[in-house]
Amino acid sequence: MKILVAVKRVVDHNxxxxxxxxxxxxxxxxxxxxxxxxxxxxxxAAVQLAEKGQASEVVIVSVGPKQSNDVIxxxxxxxxxxxxxxxxxxxxxxxxxxxxxxxxxDEEQPDLILLGKQAVDDDSNHVGQMLAALTNRPQATFAxxxxxxxxxxxxxxxxxxxxxTIAVPLPAVVTADLRLNTPRNAALPMVMKARSKPxxxxxxxxxxxxxxxxxxxxKISPPAERVPGKTVGSVADLASAIAxxxxxxxxx
Amino acid sequence: MSVxxxxxxxxxxxxxxxxxxxxxxxxxxxxxxxxxxENPGNxxxxxxxxxxxxxxxxxxxxxxxxxxxxxxxxxxxRYQSVSASASSVGKDVIPRLAAKLDIQPVTDIVAIxxxxxxxxxxxxxxxxxxxxxxxxxxxxxxxxSAFRPAxxxxxxxxxxxxxxxxxxxxxxxxxxxESDTPDLATAQIVIGGGVSVASAEGFQLIEKLGKTLGAxxxxxxxxxxxxxxxxxxQIGQTGKIIAPDLYIAIGISGxxxxxxGIQGAKKxxxxxxxxxxxxxxxxxxxxIGDLFEIVPQLIAELEKSGIRKPQ
Numbered sequence: 001m002k003i004l005v006a007v008k009r010v011v012d013h014n015x016x017x018x019x020x021x022x023x024x025x026x027x028x029x030x031x032x033x034x035x036x037x038x039x040x041x042x043x044x045a046a047v048q049l050a051e052k053g054q055a056s057e058v059v060i061v062s063v064g065p066k067q068s069n070d071v072i073x074x075x076x077x078x079x080x081x082x083x084x085x086x087x088x089x090x091x092x093x094x095x096x097x098x099x100x101x102x103x104x105x106d107e108e109q110p111d112l113i114l115l116g117k118q119a120v121d122d123d124s125n126h127v128g129q130m131l132a133a134l135t136n137r138p139q140a141t142f143a144x145x146x147x148x149x150x151x152x153x154x155x156x157x158x159x160x161x162x163x164x165t166i167a168v169p170l171p172a173v174v175t176a177d178l179r180l181n182t183p184r185n186a187a188l189p190m191v192m193k194a195r196s197k198p199x200x201x202x203x204x205x206x207x208x209x210x211x212x213x214x215x216x217x218x219k220i221s222p223p224a225e226r227v228p229g230k231t232v233g234s235v236a237d238l239a240s241a242i243a244x245x246x247x248x249x250x251x252x
Numbered sequence: 253m254s255v256x257x258x259x260x261x262x263x264x265x266x267x268x269x270x271x272x273x274x275x276x277x278x279x280x281x282x283x284x285x286x287x288x289x290e291n292p293g294n295x296x297x298x299x300x301x302x303x304x305x306x307x308x309x310x311x312x313x314x315x316x317x318x319x320x321x322x323x324x325x326x327x328x329x330r331y332q333s334v335s336a337s338a339s340s341v342g343k344d345v346i347p348r349l350a351a352k353l354d355i356q357p358v359t360d361i362v363a364i365x366x367x368x369x370x371x372x373x374x375x376x377x378x379x380x381x382x383x384x385x386x387x388x389x390x391x392x393x394x395x396x397s398a399f400r401p402a403x404x405x406x407x408x409x410x411x412x413x414x415x416x417x418x419x420x421x422x423x424x425x426x427x428x429x430e431s432d433t434p435d436l437a438t439a440q441i442v443i444g445g446g447v448s449v450a451s452a453e454g455f456q457l458i459e460k461l462g463k464t465l466g467a468x469x470x471x472x473x474x475x476x477x478x479x480x481x482x483x484x485x486q487i488g489q490t491g492k493i494i495a496p497d498l499y500i501a502i503g504i505s506g507x508x509x510x511x512x513g514i515q516g517a518k519k520x521x522x523x524x525x526x527x528x529x530x531x532x533x534x535x536x537x538x539x540i541g542d543l544f545e546i547v548p549q550l551i552a553e554l555e556k557s558g559i560r561k562p563q
Contacts, residue, residue: 011375016508019379026379038490094347095356120489122374122381124359125343129317130351138420139317141344144483154424159340160437160492161262162428162484166316168421178490179477214356216384218369223380223515229536231527235546238521238539239553245498245519246465246559249440 001055001148001170003046004110006101006131007039007075009068010121023219026121035071038116040078040183041176045146046114047079048181054148055112057081061104063097063204065089076194077186083197088204093213094122098130103207105135110171112153117142117175128175138168144179253281253367254306256327258320258336258345259299264291266298269337269396269438271404276394277335278304278402279364285408286327288313288320296410303403308410311417317344318419324349326415328389338393338493339437350391357391358383362398362516376489376512397437397495397516429482431469433459436485439468442496442517444487447474448503448525448543455480457547458502464554470494472510488513503543506531523547 011017012032020027035043049055058080062068065087072083086100105113113135118125132139140146140155144163147154156165158177168174186194204211232238255277260267270285277283285299285308292310299308311323324345328334334349336342338360350357363371368385370392436442443465445458455471462469471481473488487494489509495516502523504510511530514520522535523543532538539546 013509017375017378026375093356095351095354098351118490120376123376123489124347126347126350126357126359129344129347132317133321133348133351139344139348140421141317142340156427157340158483160260160484162426162482164426165424166421167424172421178473179483214385214387215358216386218382218384220374221380221382223373223377226520226534227536228533229520229538231532231538231540233539235539235549235553238523238537238546239550239557239559241537242465242498242500242521242550242554243557243559245521246441249497 001049001111002057002059002108003049003055003112003114004059004061004105004108005042005046005075005080005114006127007043007060007062007071008036008116008119009033009062009064009071010036010119013037013120019220019222023221025220033067035074036116036119038118038176038178041178041180042114042116043075043078043080044181044183045176049148050079059084059108059110061086061101063088063092063100069199072199073194074186076197076199077191078184079190081197083199085199085201086204086207087201088211090211092211093215094124094126095130095214096209096211098127098134099209100204100207101127101131102134103209105131112170113173115173115175117177128173132173135173137171137173139173140166140168141175142177143174144177146174146180253332255281255283255333255335256324256331257283257285258324258342259285259287259295260337260339260341261287261289261295264294266295267337268435270299271302271401272396272399272438273337273394274302274304275402276361276364276399277333280333280367282306284309286311286324288323289315300408300410301404301406303406305406305408308408310410310412311415313415313417314419314423316419316421316423317348318421319417320345321348321352322417323415325352328353333390333392335392335394338395342393346391346393353389353391355387355389355391357393358385359393361392361394376509377515378508378512395493397493429484433462434466434468436468436470436487436492436494439494439496441465441467441498442470442494443467444470444472444499444501444504445475445481446472446502446504447478449475449480452480461547461551464551465559472504472507501531501535502547504531505529506534
């Protein structure tokens with residue numbers, strides 16, 4: 001089985017972001033960047049399948065600026081075999097990214113495409129589902145467990161009512177949720193070794209995909225600030241504060 | 253300018269959030285509801301009662317992403333907007349449909365600013381993005397908790413559609429949490445427990461407080477990861493987004509990803525040993541102390557006063 005894993009470079013999830021005062025976006029200069037956490041779970045799942053002998057090759061692809069090489073190297077250090085950077089400095093919409101990944105999938109013909117379920121910057125949660133449609137594959141999103149059963153996968157998904165297990169025939173697209181596994185931190189020798197693994201860089205405008213955004217972003221604004229509250233001294237005070245809130249609620 | 257809205261349902265019943273989604277979709281035009289289910293009868297009948305629904309269309313089919321997407325696709329041509337809840341089903345199917353129709357979707361909408369202007373949260377709700385969508389068709393998901401529910405009392409016609417939809421994926425099994433607490437995403441009061449609750453038994457105390465107040469119960473990712481609470485209780489960037497009138501956070505320090513899920517709460521109360529915890533800092537009312545001492549006393553106080561949320 002050949003696996004293609006798509007990864008994204010995002011503002012590190014522990015950074016408290018700052019909205020630019022002019023409303024044009026979120027400040028990303030001088031901010032620590034790293035691999036999107038969900039993508040790390042996708043890479044880990046692929047590497048574990050390779051270690052179990054269920055996958056023969058794990059190929060990493062990222063769409064983004066030159067610096068996205070860093071997150072591809074992280075994935076290679078975790079145990080993936082080679083990388084592809086689809087390079088662009090433009091901010092692409094999710095549909096455009098899915099179309100570029102579909103072109104890469106056409107070339108690579110992977111049995112399984114793994115992605116994180118969403119990126120923690122735009123929080124879209126689109127690309128896996130779009131890629132499944134564009135490559136005419138079944139999808140298993142929000143995976144917390146993947147079991148290979150012959151030419152099928154049994155995937156347990158985290159859904160609003162709990163969890164559900166579905167069977168998807170390969171080739172398929174799976175997106176990773178946080179409880180799928182615990183991503184490894186690559187040891188130093190692996191990090192050194194990653195630098196010698198193949199990493200192809202290809203300009204995004206050479207794939208025959210229109211990169212023009214469809215939506216117009218009018219403004220990015222900070223959320224309303226919460227007014228600081230008060231500390232009460234006793235359980236009785238807390239209970240009466242709760243009671244007064246409940247009394248103000250309208251019946252639905 | 254009509255809108256097709258996919259109905260969410262569970263165990264043969266319409267999701268309680270649907271009235272909120274109808275209200276949201278109705279801001280864009282007349283709303284037709286689509287029900288895709290193996291046993292659609294009760295679901296369609298409930299949907300027909302929501303004010304603002306023009307017609308309920310029913311497809312009897314398996315509930316996989318492919319069969320729902322294919323059902324929506326066969327109707328999409330007639331509508332200017334195709335929409336769903338930003339739930340695990342809506343998130344699964346709307347982007348798949350969008351790619352098939354070559355439309356960039358706008359998802360997780362928390363405010364409708366105009367016929368094609370929408371606001372959605374990004375960066376775990378730490379920023380809000382307002383976009384204009386000039387495309388000929390709009391593919392949308394709405395965050396139910398951000399909208400007030402539509403009234404009931406309607407009697408919209410129900411139409412069965414004879415569509416044959418296929419799906420390569422097959423449903424095998426559901427693993428659900430049996431619980432009689434209210435729906436987290438639409439509850440008026442939510443009690444949340446953090447990793448300091450320290451065990452599944454500890455969460456029974458949180459549930460007891462929930463029962464006292466008629467509240468839904470949630471948990472942080474750390475508490476779910478530790479096995480203290482089931483995954484469908486998780487509140488945060490990747491779990492459920494809540495917008496209750498009152499959120500009571502117990503033993504929760506307030507990671508960015510958890511705060512992302514509670515920003516819609518009108519009032520936040522906190523019980524925590526650490527006065528410097530981020531959640532205590534943003535709380536409207538905080539009580540500093542040990543949750544295992546405070547919560548039983550609180551339950552007793554509330555039971556004594558007979559307080560309970562209006563039904």
